[in-house]
Amino acid sequence: MTEQLRESLSAAMDDEADAFELRRVLDEARQDSDLREQWYRFALVRDVIREDMQNYQPGLRESIWQALNETGDPDADATQPLRDVSVDPQKNQRSPWIGRLTGTAVAAVVAVLVMANGGVFDSEVEPAADYAGVQPSLRSSDLAPVMYQQATALDQQRQQALMLHHIQQRAMNEASLASFVKVATFRSAPTPAPAELNTGQSPSQQ
């Protein structure tokens, strides 16, 4: 990593980088794992100091890449895409956070993230809606099984039941507030045959 890049990164972390400089850091970071690590460390430090919550949504960096890729036209003025994505009056109204975040390049990227993630603070998606038979669209982070081989609904139910058992067991063992919270907010993936949840076994099992 060059000294100049390090300075650009540092400036970006301090919200002092212009859009062009930020863009360059983002491009470099895509190929340079050292730079990415440095970024994580700077961000962590800054986060601890500032108590920022919005900077660490899971999937933040991926969302930034995605958002930039979708809006970034290499032939266009490098400063333009970043400004454009931060201005979405409708979204701004929905989240008071975004209104405060516009203005600087880094803030614009964070705003993109909040939007790209479908709005972490958007209460329209109700976690328990699927219990009533309504299946909300699942986002990629939601219990999406990564299969080594074809997993059936039964496989998912089995894992789900054990997941619930684990968090419940923890709650009963530790009796801590945090562990009860896990039970209270447990959300299973929609399954086609909920009746079999009680057994967790295939009908052919004796």
Next chain:
Amino acid sequence: MMSLSRTMLLATLVCLMPGIAGAQSVAQMLQDMNSAYTNHSYDGVFSYYTGGELASLRVVHKQVDGVQRERLVHLNGAPREIIRRGEVVSCIVMPGDDLIALEKSIPAGPFARAFVRQFDQIPDIYTVGTFGEGRAAGRTAVRVAISPKDQDRYGYRIWIDKETSLLLRSELIDHRGQKLEIFMFNQLLVGDDVEDSALEPEGVSGGMVSHLTLQATDEPWQPPATAGSAQSMPSAWSTHWLPTGFAMTDSHMRHKPGSVSQVSSLMFSDGLAAFSIYVEPMPKAGAASMLSQNGATVAVTHQIEEQGQYFLVTLVGEIPVETARNIVTTVHQKKG
């Protein structure tokens, strides 16, 4: 550029601060935080973020006539309440809710209300330090960072109320600094102003109640009835590898509800993080190796063969995926 030196200086400060704070005093703070859970009366609303979802819950806690009582209400989505009176825990849910599938009686260890259970172990596997003061729920808090010394577990940042030692905010963080779970009080009432009536369930129409009992004693580990019987299973399971500091805290063999099939379960903890390993005979229909993740909780299912029999091993826990994979592949039947 000034900004560089500033950030570097901050980085240096952050690295040094845990040493200044001293592990002992932080351990004491964590101890105080644990007892604050039971010693204080409180009524608050908090946010809980995990697995890409944000939930709002209300918690009420009070000791009434010497009995610990608590009520946890899910404020968004389908109505759910968890009511606790001493050692009886009741879940009030709507028909169709997955929580109905809970086993009726869950074995449990001694009653302990804890964020951290084994303080003496913590300094060996986590670096703990305070990071000055912050605010949460409008109250002044001391910030504490608990960072793992390896990549086999997650770290925490917690905000402890200066006045009452109650936990006001906590974040579960992976080794890259990403927040996997956030628990944060938005509003909190502490002390005698907490009303007894706030502990009563709201009585949602159409709701059903499911009771769980916290048992002080539990049936100890039982080897299967007799060798050679139709349901014979290996008597115990173990792992060839465990991350530093993890030890078995619990082991059971149980029947799956509505099934004759037995499942062995083992629970491991390092005092902060925990995971369970479940071993069951391979279902006749077969099963897939799979991995799923919900916030910090990961589940990995893996197939093993022991003495010509196939078993399904599932690990569920709040540990990194790689670590979970590394452990689950070393599960084996104990010899002898």
